[in-house]
Amino acid sequence: MQSDLVVIVIPAYNEAETLPTLLPRVREVLPHAEILVVDDGSADETADAARAAGAIVASHPINLGYGAAIQTGYIYGLARGAKAILQMDADGQHEPRSALRLLSELEAGADLVLGSRFLSGARTYRAPFARRVGMRLFSAISGTILGRPVTDPTTGFQALSPAVARFYADGNFFPPDFPDADVLIRVGLAGFRVTEVPVDMYEKDGPSIHSGAKPIYYVLKMLVTIVLLLTLPRRRLSA
Numbered sequence: 732m733q734s735d736l737v738v739i740v741i742p743a744y745n746e747a748e749t750l751p752t753l754l755p756r757v758r759e760v761l762p763h764a765e766i767l768v769v770d771d772g773s774a775d776e777t778a779d780a781a782r783a784a785g786a787i788v789a790s791h792p793i794n795l796g797y798g799a800a801i802q803t804g805y806i807y808g809l810a811r812g813a814k815a816i817l818q819m820d821a822d823g824q825h826e827p828r829s830a831l832r833l834l835s836e837l838e839a840g841a842d843l844v845l846g847s848r849f850l851s852g853a854r855t856y857r858a859p860f861a862r863r864v865g866m867r868l869f870s871a872i873s874g875t876i877l878g879r880p881v882t883d884p885t886t887g888f889q890a891l892s893p894a895v896a897r898f899y900a901d902g903n904f905f906p907p908d909f910p911d912a913d914v915l916i917r918v919g920l921a922g923f924r925v926t927e928v929p930v931d932m933y934e935k936d937g938p939s940i941h942s943g944a945k946p947i948y949y950v951l952k953m954l955v956t957i958v959l960l961l962t963l964p965r966r967r968l969s970a
Contacts, residue, residue: 737764737834738813740804741786742797743821747776753823754784760827761817767807768821769800777821796907797887805896816891822935825888829930833890842923843895845881845915846888846930869912877919881927884912888930895923 739757743750750768757766768781772794781788789803801818808816815837819825829846836844866885873881891899895918899905905914919925 736811736813737761737815737817738804738808738811739764739766739830740769740801740808740816740818741766741781741821742769742771742800742804742818743773743777743781744771744794744797744800745773745775745777746821747773747780749821749823750777750780750786751784753821753827754781754786757819757827757830758785760830764817765811765813767804769803771795771797771800796909798905798910799907801910802900802905802907805891805900809893809896809900813893813896816893816896818887818889818891820887824932824935826931826933829888829928830890832928832930833888836926836928837890837892840924841890841926842892843915843918843925844890845883845886845925845927846890846932847883847886847927848930848932849882850927850929873912873915873919876916877925879925881915881925883927884915885909886930888932892923898923 766786768786768788770778770788770790772791778788778790817830833844833846869884870881873884
């Protein structure tokens with residue numbers, strides 16, 4: 732076991748163009764970390780681009796979804812005995828230098844650290860209108876249930892302790908598509924310490940995965956999931 736190892740998990744789907752630029756920036760900030768790119772059934776040269784940039788690659792034979800991709804990363808990090816698992820997106824939205832804030836807060840005793848684009852000190856970020864509505868709704872719901880403010884429950888820029896990664900990797904109540912507010916609520920109810928730090932994010936060029944009718948579907952699905960989650964006996968929510 733490498734007790735000082737940080738594993739960076741980057742789920743990627745058709746990101747052959749962005750990875751050659753992103754991965755050197757990540758390596759510059761965290762030169763001793765292991766970078767795992769999970770190629771989630773890409774149709775382009777994502778895996779080759781990741782390897783050429785020095786990353787380790789795990790490939791899904793078909794597209795299984797964002798949640799399944801990061802879960803593969805959690806399993807890898809646990810198998811490597813990592814002291815911390817950092818997840819970030821492959822599209823270049825997340826500023827690698829902000830990873831140091833996430834890891835510092837984890838080192839200070841948090842179990843799960845969320846990178847918030849909305850806290851004071853973060854770079855100005857403006858999401859599309861439909862997504863802003865969803866973010867505010869689930870910020871309010873998450874904060875009310877957990878008893879503390881949550882400004883960015885949908886962030887994909889996070890640092891996890893091995894205990895939280897193991898909690899996720901068991902496959903219980905971890906959606907294969909978009910694990911967001913529902914999973915955050917379950918982690919909080921299980922007694923893990925969840926905190927947020929400001930991070931810099933950039934607006935994404937090109938179409939969003941939350942375009943069209945997807946935000947409406949996402950909101951309805953998340954509401955139903957949270958209601959079902961809160962009906963579970965508390966013993967099934969514990970770690």
